[in-house]
Amino acid sequence: MRNIGELCFAFYTPEGDSVAVSTGIITHVHTMSEAIKFMIRQGYEDDPGISEGDIFCNNDPDLGNVHTTDVHTMIPIFWEGQMLGWAGGVAHQVDIGASTPGHDPVATANRFEDGFYVTAEKIGEHHEVRKDFKIRAQRSVRTPLYWDLDEKCRIAGIYMVRDAVYRIIREEGLEYFQTFMREAVEEGRQIFMARIRERLVPGIYRTASFMDAPYKGKAWHPEQNHDFMMHAPMTITIGPDGSFALDMDGASGPGPFPFNASEGSMQGALWVQITQTLIYDGKVNDGSYLAAQHHFPQGSWCNPGNSLLAYGTPWAYLIPAFTGMFRLLSRGYFSRGYREEIVSGYGFTGDPTQGGGVLANGTYFPVSNFELCAVGLGARGTMDGLDAAYAMWNPEADMGDAEVWETIESGLLYLSRRFKPDTAGYGRFRGGSGWESLRLVHGVQELQLYSWREGRVFHGGAGLFGGYPGATGYRLFVKDTKFYDMVADRLPYPLGDRNPAQRELDNGLGGTMHLSRDGLILPQPFQNGDVWLSLFSGGPGYGDPLERPIDEVARDVEGDIYLPETAKSVFGVIIDEEPDGVKADPVRTEQYRAALIADRRARSVSYQEFWQEERTKVSQGNLAEPVRRMYRESMQLSPAWSAEFCRFWNLPVDFQFQP
Amino acid sequence: MKYDEKTLSALISGQLPWAETKEIMSGGKDPDRFRMVLEIVQSMVSFTERILLPLGPHLYIVQKGTDRIVKCDCGYEFGDYRTNWKFMSRVFVRNSQESLQELYHPDQGVDPDWMELREFYCPGCFHLLETEAVPPGYPVMFDFQPDLETFYRDWLQQPLE
Numbered sequence: 001m002r003n004i005g006e007l008c009f010a011f012y013t014p015e016g017d018s019v020a021v022s023t024g025i026i027t028h029v030h031t032m033s034e035a036i037k038f039m040i041r042q043g044y045e046d047d048p049g050i051s052e053g054d055i056f057c058n059n060d061p062d063l064g065n066v067h068t069t070d071v072h073t074m075i076p077i078f079w080e081g082q083m084l085g086w087a088g089g090v091a092h093q094v095d096i097g098a099s100t101p102g103h104d105p106v107a108t109a110n111r112f113e114d115g116f117y118v119t120a121e122k123i124g125e126h127h128e129v130r131k132d133f134k135i136r137a138q139r140s141v142r143t144p145l146y147w148d149l150d151e152k153c154r155i156a157g158i159y160m161v162r163d164a165v166y167r168i169i170r171e172e173g174l175e176y177f178q179t180f181m182r183e184a185v186e187e188g189r190q191i192f193m194a195r196i197r198e199r200l201v202p203g204i205y206r207t208a209s210f211m212d213a214p215y216k217g218k219a220w221h222p223e224q225n226h227d228f229m230m231h232a233p234m235t236i237t238i239g240p241d242g243s244f245a246l247d248m249d250g251a252s253g254p255g256p257f258p259f260n261a262s263e264g265s266m267q268g269a270l271w272v273q274i275t276q277t278l279i280y281d282g283k284v285n286d287g288s289y290l291a292a293q294h295h296f297p298q299g300s301w302c303n304p305g306n307s308l309l310a311y312g313t314p315w316a317y318l319i320p321a322f323t324g325m326f327r328l329l330s331r332g333y334f335s336r337g338y339r340e341e342i343v344s345g346y347g348f349t350g351d352p353t354q355g356g357g358v359l360a361n362g363t364y365f366p367v368s369n370f371e372l373c374a375v376g377l378g379a380r381g382t383m384d385g386l387d388a389a390y391a392m393w394n395p396e397a398d399m400g401d402a403e404v405w406e407t408i409e410s411g412l413l414y415l416s417r418r419f420k421p422d423t424a425g426y427g428r429f430r431g432g433s434g435w436e437s438l439r440l441v442h443g444v445q446e447l448q449l450y451s452w453r454e455g456r457v458f459h460g461g462a463g464l465f466g467g468y469p470g471a472t473g474y475r476l477f478v479k480d481t482k483f484y485d486m487v488a489d490r491l492p493y494p495l496g497d498r499n500p501a502q503r504e505l506d507n508g509l510g511g512t513m514h515l516s517r518d519g520l521i522l523p524q525p526f527q528n529g530d531v532w533l534s535l536f537s538g539g540p541g542y543g544d545p546l547e548r549p550i551d552e553v554a555r556d557v558e559g560d561i562y563l564p565e566t567a568k569s570v571f572g573v574i575i576d577e578e579p580d581g582v583k584a585d586p587v588r589t590e591q592y593r594a595a596l597i598a599d600r601r602a603r604s605v606s607y608q609e610f611w612q613e614e615r616t617k618v619s620q621g622n623l624a625e626p627v628r629r630m631y632r633e634s635m636q637l638s639p640a641w642s643a644e645f646c647r648f649w650n651l652p653v654d655f656q657f658q659p
Numbered sequence: 660m661k662y663d664e665k666t667l668s669a670l671i672s673g674q675l676p677w678a679e680t681k682e683i684m685s686g687g688k689d690p691d692r693f694r695m696v697l698e699i700v701q702s703m704v705s706f707t708e709r710i711l712l713p714l715g716p717h718l719y720i721v722q723k724g725t726d727r728i729v730k731c732d733c734g735y736e737f738g739d740y741r742t743n744w745k746f747m748s749r750v751f752v753r754n755s756q757e758s759l760q761e762l763y764h765p766d767q768g769v770d771p772d773w774m775e776l777r778e779f780y781c782p783g784c785f786h787l788l789e790t791e792a793v794p795p796g797y798p799v800m801f802d803f804q805p806d807l808e809t810f811y812r813d814w815l816q817q818p819l820e
Contacts, residue, residue, distance in 0.1 A: 197814055198688055198690075199688065201712065201805050201806075201810050201814075202805070202806040202809045202810055202814065203803060203804050203805035203806045203810075204801075204803070204804040205802070205803050205804075206800055206801055206802060206803075207800060207802065208793065208797070208800065210774065210792075210793070210794060212770075212773060229773065229794065238806075240806065240809040240813060328803075331714075331802060331803045332803075334713060334714075334715065335712050335713055335714065335803075335805065336692070336693055337667075337692040337693045337695070337696030337697070337713075338688060338692060339670060339671060339696075340670065340680055340683050340684045341684075382670055382671075382673055382675065382680055383673060383677070383680065422763070422764065422767060423767070426762070428673070428716070429673060455770075456769060456770035456773040456774065457769050457770070457773050457774040457792070457794075458769055458774060458776075458792040461791070461792050461793075462776070462789075462790035462791055462792040463790060465715040465716050465788065465789060466715075466716075466778075466786070466787035466788055466789055466790060467790065468762065468776070468790055469776075469790075469792050471763055471764075471767035471768070472763075472767055472768060472769060473767075474766040474767065476766075500764045500765075500766045500767070501764060515766070517765070517766060517770065543716050544716075544786050544787040544788075545787075546786075546787070547716075547786070569761055569762065570761075570762055597785050600749070600751065600778075600780050600785045600787075601749075601785050603751055604749035604750055604751040604778075604780055604785075605749065605750055605751070606749065606750070607745065607746050607747065607748055607749075607750055609750075610750040610752065610777075611799075613752075614752075614795065614796055617795055617796050618796040623794070623795055623796055624772035624773060624795075626773060627772070627773060627794045627795060627796065630794065631794075631796070644798070645798060648798035648799070649796075649798070
């Protein structure tokens, strides 16, 4: 938390609508709102009672959270016996006692592996957390010290919120405060409605995002041993009255994996996206959420309505899904002329290196890395995306200091951090670049590591207006290396995987290289001297890359954003690497770009020809198993999406994909 | 808040310095922006039809006689704006390792069995107008269907005709 600010605080009305919020991981401003509303619906006022000094805790995704590692602490605030509202705080745990160590488990298949559940529970009275709860909680996670510190942090923060409320009441009066509280939410709602009419165009905006979950051959559970694919269609309808309705009808199904996302988590994601694109100033509170209609179809991955499923890592599906929202709103901004508001999407805050180990001295250490909180932002409508500086769930993106991560993850040292070429989505404006870090296992008795990222699909659809998606991830680590021999011989050791076609990790490190296009890897053991690569995503691009000014491409090559061969093959720019720097050759570039345009003319086909070819694949079911599974789930869950699919491909209305 | 034509032209072309762009981002919105940008983009195209709505860096909805059509700045006409312009485009699908590797190293691209990369070109100038990264067999997306009448009549309070 101290390193990158993975916490947030908010004040809520008695009904649970946020009024004022902090910075930080503010996705949870709204998930806490859902948890408070759950307690109200359940009649907590009567049993177990809501009184001054009570302390409540929740981390149950099914009723208002993203995953169990995000722990909420909430208190009701009273003034002279009258309940004024709630203060809530969230801190992300380094470990939540899941069946495997870490904060985003991947091997889990059901709720009972998600770890320590606190389901909207009263954990304290008289302003004190109960001792029995403290004991239970600290014995339920692998890192009791961090649990204790994080709980104290949350409680300190929410009492600061309470005291701030008291101060305002003393200075302004109770009536003024209560009026302000209601009006602030209402103003937030009105600002949202006005912004839509100010910045968008009424109409229907549509897109879709996807994600892979390649468990076949990796799974620990028989029911998980399949390849899954997530489908996240998204339609935003801006009504004549400025109304906003987001619909994900057609989403694919949940499954025996931890990527299921509760409705509350989707609502939280919707809220945090709104605060970054339409309502990033003024009254940032639940007023905007109340103005935004949404439909996350029940029974789908984004609203399973089944508390027995695993909810350990909804981010793996939720993050790709919401790239669509940025792209859709950006089309409206473009039409309206507000090009400075356009964002083509964002890189995937994935590949969180996780696990845990025991140091040589017998001390347990967690691996729960959050440097992924700084990926590439998608290209804007007026400039390139931010490099290594965006996270969709925390507007204060920050990769944190390597030295601090090493302090926590004591057996996993940094060998490097640097830009990863060719990760930025191509376009007239390029996406923000991704990056890589290389870690060394050192000084451990034992260690297990795992991670997840997209590998077989681009995670969030494409770029915007001809921009391409950023590169996918892959999994690369080397075991049984000669690293210590290299150090003893004072040989330069590798710093990453800058160019996969000329691997540094092949150069003298020895050992056994494990390489897979799948970003997903389940926990497995590592030992001293093993080397682990993390890859952080670049953002998608905007516009035709052949229109990118050649000097900007030359600068990209000089800055290691793109390799020289990519400058040529994608941007059509011929680069000369001269002693005084990287230069683009304008004459040869013009000729080469003309040749690439001629290639487009020669090898593209008419839409009709394309349609016929695709239709044949569909009608014959000539698609990979996970793709057929995805379509089958979407068609079963949504008759409307099924009808639209069949209409588009001119198929019988009862068409179905076979297993 | 109001910005002059020179500033907005630089913003559109990506030439506006960061400090000025940041000021525009952080400031209140200029209600006249739509009209001014429309005038700027109208002056940038060679055709004479009135632009009603910009759809992308090269595509516009224009008034052509009594029809409202999608038109590329090169002059190519895609037809009625209520029909997906992609139906009139030229298409190249990267659905093989070979075609994907022209853009991405195999480790950094996709598995063509799971996903293909569709490129939609203008049949006139062969600019790349849109990409889709979708599984094989996914219906082509109609990205944006604007409600032009409501936008002009109720939101801008200006005649569409």
